[in-house]
Structures are given as C-alpha cells and as structure tokens.
Amino acid sequence: PGNEGTQMRILTAVDGTRYLVCSGLIICPEQCLTFVSAQSLDGLFTDRALRLRDALLGQTLALAVAALLALLLCRRMVRPLEQLEAASREIAAGAYDRRTALPGSDEIAGLSRSFDEMAAAVQDKVNALQEHIQQREDFIAAFTHELKTPMTSMLGYADLLRGTEVPAATRQKAADFIYHESKRLEALSGRLMELMQLNGSEPPSLEPVRLDGVFRQLTRALPQTPPALLVPDCRLTVLAQRELLCDLLYNLALNARHATPPEGTITLETAEQPESVILTVRDNGCGIPAGDLPHITEPFYMVDKSRARQQGGSGMGLALCERIAVLHGTHLTFESSPGAGTAVSFTLPKPKEADHETA
Known part of the structure; x- marks a missing residue:
C-alpha cells in the first residue's frame, strides 16, 4: 500500500x-x-475570478485615463502650433500686426517669440514700404501740380504772343513772365536732381571741419543785400562733410532771407555741448504757423505759395536741408510762431581728436 x-x-x-x-x-x-x-475550491476560484476581473477593470480604467491624459497633453502641445499656423495665415492675408505671444520658456515659446519678432520685422518693412509709396505718390502729385500751374500760364502767354498783334507793353510783360517761370522751373529741376542724388547716396565720410571757415564761405556766397546776416566769432570744430554743411547752412540762411523783411536780421548761433555743437539759424521774420511745422520739410511744401513763387522759391530748400542733416546723423528742429520769427537747429558731433582740422 x-x-x-x-x-x-x-x-x-x-x-x-x-x-x-x-x-x-x-x-x-x-x-x-x-x-x-x-x-x-469554488470559493477560491470565485475569489480568483473576482480579483482577475477587478485587475482587468483597473487596468482598463488606467489605460483609459492614460489615453485621456495623453490626448490632453497632445492637445496642449499641438494648440500652440495651431496658433502659430493660424497667425501665419492671418499675416499672409495681410494682418501684419498679428502676434502669438505664447507664454513659457520651452521650445515652442521660444519659437513663438522668434515668430513674433519675424512678424514685427515684416510689419516694419511693409509700413516703411507703404510710407515710401505714399511719399512717392505725394511727391509726384505735388511735382505735377508745380509744373502744371506755370506751364499753363506760359502756354497761355506764348499762344497770345504768336496768335495776335499785341502792344509792346503786353508783349514785354508776357516775355518777362515766361522768362521768370522758366528760370523757376530750371531751379526746381536742379533742386529736384540734387534731392534725388542725396536720397540715393550713402552717408558721407565725416571729417573735422572748422566752423569759422564754413561761416566765411557762407558770408561770401549769400547776396550782400538786406536783411543782414550776423555770424559769430567761432573756432569750434565739428565732424561733417564740408560741402554738404555749407549747402545746409546756405539753404537755411536763404530760406530765412525769404521770410525776413529788409530791416530784419538773420543770426547764426552756436552752442557747444560736451560732445557736440548745436548750430542754429534764427530770424525775426514772419514765422511759421504751428499747423505747417510738421510739413515744412516735405518736398514742394510752401507756407505762403504766392510769396514763395514771387521770390523764386520751389518748396525744395528745407527738404534738401533735412536730407543733408539725416546724412550727418541728425535732424532739423524748428521753433517758430507767426510774427516772431523762426529758429532752425541741428546738432553735429565734435571730433574726438582736434589735431587735423579743415579750416
């Protein structure tokens, strides 16, 4: 057994x-x-079956929760990319001010910042291009207007002279008008060519320039007729392109003469700063209304068109001056009030070494 x-x-x-x-x-x-x-063993097997069922149910729930969390995480990761895609489409459609501005410090936030910087650069370029196009359209419109008015009058006088017998006084008046307007158009075309050359040029090479020599050259170039030009005794030196600086001061002084009566005065002033010199052309003429000040450096802009045309003005002088100032890294600033005169200032740097100066 x-x-x-x-x-x-x-x-x-x-x-x-x-x-x-x-x-x-x-x-x-x-x-x-x-x-x-x-x-x-039924109880044991039943208990095992229940435990197995609970385990399978728990695993199923865990998988479902994990899948849900993975879906939410993917959505959170994809949403910024969708925002970037939507922003790129809006920018492509012309909304150049669209930004994403996604918070955070991860790679997607860094991509968002780079995207916004790119969008800002595109917006700046587009705005500059639109401004340039608008300026060109305004320039062409103003130039066309400036040509149309004298050309119409000149054609009328020319037709009068060739069509009928006119008195000698009328003939002389017509000839004088045609000559005067022709000279003005010649000066206008010269100023226009000069402005176009300056607009297309690179900033000049600056060198030390003695202001007293520039002031002497300016005094010789201006007409020796009233109003008087008062020039300071100045031995300061600035960094500039000499010929352009002379043109700038000449045009400012000539513009001041057009606005100042014979009994008035035009004063050239200098103010030394630690690293620069402020130059000012001041007159006690008719002044400029406040509403005209933002526009006086625009080509063909004239505060008093009839007076400017009588004096041979073209509205190009201050536009040339502003362009020359920009080429020197500065801008013209204006202080004026009607009846009290005008002061036009700009700032030039002083050389770090004054050993080599152009007098």
Whole structure:
C-alpha cells in the first residue's frame, strides 16, 4: 500500500463542483489507517475570478485615463502650433500686426517669440514700404501740380504772343513772365536732381571741419543785400562733410532771407555741448504757423505759395536741408510762431581728436 506518511493531493470535480482531495497513510502495528480530506475550491476560484476581473477593470480604467491624459497633453502641445499656423495665415492675408505671444520658456515659446519678432520685422518693412509709396505718390502729385500751374500760364502767354498783334507793353510783360517761370522751373529741376542724388547716396565720410571757415564761405556766397546776416566769432570744430554743411547752412540762411523783411536780421548761433555743437539759424521774420511745422520739410511744401513763387522759391530748400542733416546723423528742429520769427537747429558731433582740422 505504501509508506507511512505518504500524502496525495487530487483536484477533481464532482457535479460541477471542484474539490481538493488530500489523503495520508498511517501504519499501525495491527492495521493501516488512511485519512482522506476533501475541500470545495469554488470559493477560491470565485475569489480568483473576482480579483482577475477587478485587475482587468483597473487596468482598463488606467489605460483609459492614460489615453485621456495623453490626448490632453497632445492637445496642449499641438494648440500652440495651431496658433502659430493660424497667425501665419492671418499675416499672409495681410494682418501684419498679428502676434502669438505664447507664454513659457520651452521650445515652442521660444519659437513663438522668434515668430513674433519675424512678424514685427515684416510689419516694419511693409509700413516703411507703404510710407515710401505714399511719399512717392505725394511727391509726384505735388511735382505735377508745380509744373502744371506755370506751364499753363506760359502756354497761355506764348499762344497770345504768336496768335495776335499785341502792344509792346503786353508783349514785354508776357516775355518777362515766361522768362521768370522758366528760370523757376530750371531751379526746381536742379533742386529736384540734387534731392534725388542725396536720397540715393550713402552717408558721407565725416571729417573735422572748422566752423569759422564754413561761416566765411557762407558770408561770401549769400547776396550782400538786406536783411543782414550776423555770424559769430567761432573756432569750434565739428565732424561733417564740408560741402554738404555749407549747402545746409546756405539753404537755411536763404530760406530765412525769404521770410525776413529788409530791416530784419538773420543770426547764426552756436552752442557747444560736451560732445557736440548745436548750430542754429534764427530770424525775426514772419514765422511759421504751428499747423505747417510738421510739413515744412516735405518736398514742394510752401507756407505762403504766392510769396514763395514771387521770390523764386520751389518748396525744395528745407527738404534738401533735412536730407543733408539725416546724412550727418541728425535732424532739423524748428521753433517758430507767426510774427516772431523762426529758429532752425541741428546738432553735429565734435571730433574726438582736434589735431587735423579743415579750416
């Protein structure tokens, strides 16, 4: 039968119920005893099935939550890219002021900042181009108007002279008008060519220039007729292109003469600063209304068109002066009031070394 202590375990099913049957053998002197124990395993299998179901349910829920979190994370990561794409489409459609301004310090936020900087650069370029186009259109319109008025009058006088016999006084008046307007148009074309050359030129090479020499040249170039030009005794040196500086001061002084009566005065002033010199052309003439000040450096702009044309003005002088000032890295500033005169100032740097000066 077997040895004492032998154990056997059998898993069996009876009527659909699973049992664990254990048996053991005990040998006594007179007989052998066999112990048999049977225990139902349905509860154990049921518990295992429940645990397995709970585990599968938990894993399913965990996978669902993980998938949801992954979806939300992907949406969060993709949303800035969608905003960048939408912004790029709007900019391509003409909304150059569109910005993304995404917060954060990650790579996408860095891309957003770079994108906004690019959009700002594009907007600046487009605005500059639009401003340039508008200025060109205004320039052409003003130039056409400036040509149309004298040309119409000149054609009328010329037709009068060739068509009929006219008195000598009328003939002389017509000839004088045609000559005067022709000279004005000649001066206008010269100023226009000069302005076009300056607009297309690079900033000049600046060198030390003694102002007293420039002032002497200016005094010789201006007409020796009233109003008087008062020039200071100045030995300062500035960084400039000499000929352009002379043209700038000459045009400012000539413009002041047109606005100042013979009994008035035009004063050239200098104010030394630690690293620069402020030059001012001041007159006590008719002055400029406040509404005209923002426009007086525009080509062909005239405060008093009839007076300017009588004096041979073309409205180009201050435009040339402003362009020369810009080429020197500065701008013209105006202080004026009607009846009190006008002061036009600009600033030039002083050389760091005054060893080589052009007198």
